[in-house]
Amino acid sequence: MKKKQRTIMEPICAVISIFAFLCLWHLGVKGELGRLMPGPVPVIWMFLETMFGGTIGSRTMIVHILYSLIRVMAGYLLGAAAGVILGLAMGWNRLVEAVFSPLFRIIRPIPPIAWIPISIIWIGLGEDAKIFLIFLASFCNVTLNAWSGAKNVDKDYILAAQMLGARKSSLLFTIVLPASVPSVFAGLQVALSSCWATVLAAEMVRSSEGLGWIIIAGMNNNDMVQIMTGILAIGLVGMLLSMIFRKVETRLCRWNKSDS
Amino acid sequence: MPMEQKRQLISCKRVNKSFQVPEGTHQVIRDFNLEAQENEFICLFGPGQCGKTTIINLIAGFELPDEGNILVGGELVTEPGPERGVVFQNITLFPWLTVMGNVEYGLKMAGVPKQERREQAQKYIDLVGLQGFENTFPVKLSGGMRQRVGIARAYCIEPKVMLMDEPFGALDAQTRYLMQEELQRIWQSEKRTVIFVTNNIEEAIYLADRIIVLSNCPATVKKEYVIDLPRPRKYTAPEFLALRKEITDIVDKTL
Amino acid sequence: MGAGEASNRQIKVKVNHLTKKFGDLLVLDDISFDVEKGDLLCVVGPTGCGKTTFLNSLTKIYDVTSGEILLDGHPADPKKDHIAYIFQGNSTMPWLTVEQNVAFGLDIRHTPKKEKKELTDRYLEIVGLTKYRKYYPKQLSASMLQRVSIARAFATEPELLLMDEPYGQLDIELRFKLEDELVRLWQMTGTTVIFITHNIEEAVYLGENIMILTNKPTTVKERLANRLPRPRDIAAPEFVRLREQVTDLIRWW
Numbered sequence: 232m233k234k235k236q237r238t239i240m241e242p243i244c245a246v247i248s249i250f251a252f253l254c255l256w257h258l259g260v261k262g263e264l265g266r267l268m269p270g271p272v273p274v275i276w277m278f279l280e281t282m283f284g285g286t287i288g289s290r291t292m293i294v295h296i297l298y299s300l301i302r303v304m305a306g307y308l309l310g311a312a313a314g315v316i317l318g319l320a321m322g323w324n325r326l327v328e329a330v331f332s333p334l335f336r337i338i339r340p341i342p343p344i345a346w347i348p349i350s351i352i353w354i355g356l357g358e359d360a361k362i363f364l365i366f367l368a369s370f371c372n373v374t375l376n377a378w379s380g381a382k383n384v385d386k387d388y389i390l391a392a393q394m395l396g397a398r399k400s401s402l403l404f405t406i407v408l409p410a411s412v413p414s415v416f417a418g419l420q421v422a423l424s425s426c427w428a429t430v431l432a433a434e435m436v437r438s439s440e441g442l443g444w445i446i447i448a449g450m451n452n453n454d455m456v457q458i459m460t461g462i463l464a465i466g467l468v469g470m471l472l473s474m475i476f477r478k479v480e481t482r483l484c485r486w487n488k489s490d491s
Numbered sequence: 492m493p494m495e496q497k498r499q500l501i502s503c504k505r506v507n508k509s510f511q512v513p514e515g516t517h518q519v520i521r522d523f524n525l526e527a528q529e530n531e532f533i534c535l536f537g538p539g540q541c542g543k544t545t546i547i548n549l550i551a552g553f554e555l556p557d558e559g560n561i562l563v564g565g566e567l568v569t570e571p572g573p574e575r576g577v578v579f580q581n582i583t584l585f586p587w588l589t590v591m592g593n594v595e596y597g598l599k600m601a602g603v604p605k606q607e608r609r610e611q612a613q614k615y616i617d618l619v620g621l622q623g624f625e626n627t628f629p630v631k632l633s634g635g636m637r638q639r640v641g642i643a644r645a646y647c648i649e650p651k652v653m654l655m656d657e658p659f660g661a662l663d664a665q666t667r668y669l670m671q672e673e674l675q676r677i678w679q680s681e682k683r684t685v686i687f688v689t690n691n692i693e694e695a696i697y698l699a700d701r702i703i704v705l706s707n708c709p710a711t712v713k714k715e716y717v718i719d720l721p722r723p724r725k726y727t728a729p730e731f732l733a734l735r736k737e738i739t740d741i742v743d744k745t746l
Numbered sequence: 747m748g749a750g751e752a753s754n755r756q757i758k759v760k761v762n763h764l765t766k767k768f769g770d771l772l773v774l775d776d777i778s779f780d781v782e783k784g785d786l787l788c789v790v791g792p793t794g795c796g797k798t799t800f801l802n803s804l805t806k807i808y809d810v811t812s813g814e815i816l817l818d819g820h821p822a823d824p825k826k827d828h829i830a831y832i833f834q835g836n837s838t839m840p841w842l843t844v845e846q847n848v849a850f851g852l853d854i855r856h857t858p859k860k861e862k863k864e865l866t867d868r869y870l871e872i873v874g875l876t877k878y879r880k881y882y883p884k885q886l887s888a889s890m891l892q893r894v895s896i897a898r899a900f901a902t903e904p905e906l907l908l909m910d911e912p913y914g915q916l917d918i919e920l921r922f923k924l925e926d927e928l929v930r931l932w933q934m935t936g937t938t939v940i941f942i943t944h945n946i947e948e949a950v951y952l953g954e955n956i957m958i959l960t961n962k963p964t965t966v967k968e969r970l971a972n973r974l975p976r977p978r979d980i981a982a983p984e985f986v987r988l989r990e991q992v993t994d995l996i997r998w999w
Contacts, residue, residue, distance in 0.1 A: 387583040390553050395597030395648055396573035405596070409587040486587045486628040538917060663914065664945035665793045669999035690917045727990055732981035742919060 274459040290440055296468055299430050299441040306365025307426045311419055314373025322381020323407055339371045344432045351436060361433040368429040369422040376418025380411030413487050416480050423476055427469045500684045501527040506559035508545055519545050521709040530682040534695035537705030538742055543688040547656045551577050564651055573597055576645030578655040582637045584629040590640050591625040597648035615643040618677055635666045655687045671697050692735050697724050704738060714741060758783040758938045759906060764813035766803050773799045775963035784936045788949035791959030792998045797942055800964060801910050830904035834911045836891045838883040845879040847894050851902040869897040889920040900931055909941045925952055950989045951978055958995045968995055
């Protein structure tokens, strides 16, 4: 019964809180503030209009979103793959850990934006530099979680597997890897949102399309509506991405949930 | 050969084991001796955290003794091996594998072909009464059912020795009675040498051929009881209760 | 119901037609019983018998579907009436010392400082933890932690004490000790205690009365008076007879 109440209550509260926020926004920009800040109506209108018909710059919103998504996905997946491999290796093997953990500890606190100048000098102004920045955002989060996941595998699982005759080489794939999956997924989730948040920084590096570009271009033209539309799009797509991610996780980590 | 002598399977001779703790050296086992014959059901009974689990870990080969030696089937124990199945106190099923996946894990590691290992795993799943749950993940099972999987998983590699470390400790009193009866049934239909650790004297008397009473830290053999009551035993039979009182009394003094 | 000799005693708790449904699922089915003042009632039922729901309904954590719980003739109200609980597992506050844990309930009730000190000292002494008063829960064993919980509950001198299988996970020898201690405290204070357990022997060892529940939907199957003299002997023929009688009423395994 309690569960039922919650499933009705949650969407109702969501609708009410979003609606209330829009009303406050709408009323808030009525006076003087309206000169600096557009209301919700023009922003939502611009978002919908450019979605299919109109353009910002020379492209529709859908195309901008796709550009950003492709960059984010490329950087994210590369970073995730490298992070899972390095993280598990660090958690599994003392030597790998000893070699990589000092480097990793230094690199991790550096925000991706700090790499912009260097990446331009090294890689240039093309797509590679943007993907590199997103790669960093993904890589650090995933490595950290895979590392702690593999390092903190319940020792009893290892004992149980050894008692059943598992050799050291098979422990990695039959025990350490699956036991780290929940932790790796937590890292992948944080990485996804942080990659998406980095898209703005990445597209500051000379681009002519993408959601980050919409905001930068809006700033250059002093177009507040365009800036807000870009922000709205980043928020909405980011939300959709994490919703999709959670669905995938539920599917893959079925064994970890007591009620499906 | 009607008078064939039973083969001795486990032998622990003058085993000592200590651990390093911040305060210094902490001896958990002192001069521990144990001989177990084939198909014998032995309960190690003792109070508190007195090193019973360490004895299991030593026979399993998870740890090595400081002094003395442990032989299983005439061979010195130096590492874990599939001739010694362990049922753990906290069960430790692999949560990412189904019941079938857990039970067949050991056979998979031994490289048994899929068809064959499925058949063998099924046999033990049936034996512990879990048919119909083959594709269920452990998280969906009750405590008693998880422990059945733990028993089936250890049995499935067909070890000569079963080491059971307080397997029913987390179950409620009634489910515990059920599991004791079940374990006795399983053991009677698939005989093994069992070393069963418990801090529950009723459980020890119900299950054991022989009870080894251990002293508190460091653990050493305090007394031995051969239990020759006919099976299945009755918890409220006068001989059962008398034995229970006797053993509880000698343990109490060591507390 | 209770034995004749005690029938003139005052009724402390009266439960009338307690019913609880989760959606269409009937969990508690019209449960009625009384507890006399100063009784030690053991409630025992088969595994999975809705014992947790039963307890939660008594403590009003879940609203009941119908029925009422009267304490001294008034509807019980956990905010006003003084009901204490002891649960399975450790419920001490890890950031408080043993002494502060025992005083915790008294702090909540704004007991004057001097009285608080006296009560804390007294109950620490009774459960034998005076030596450990400055220790933190992390430094104690499971049985000592249960003692802290028991001292904490008794120190507030509750009108009703509910215990949910507090000794389920302890060694048998420790359990006997704590059970004896509970009986001693109960005899000293005259507190009304409802003790819920799966362990039949424990119920027969402790209870003045034993109430047996059925499987879900849960209802009262039988109520037995237990006037065996204390201290009780688990091997005595009368004890064994009562234990077997209760076992037969519950047995599912």
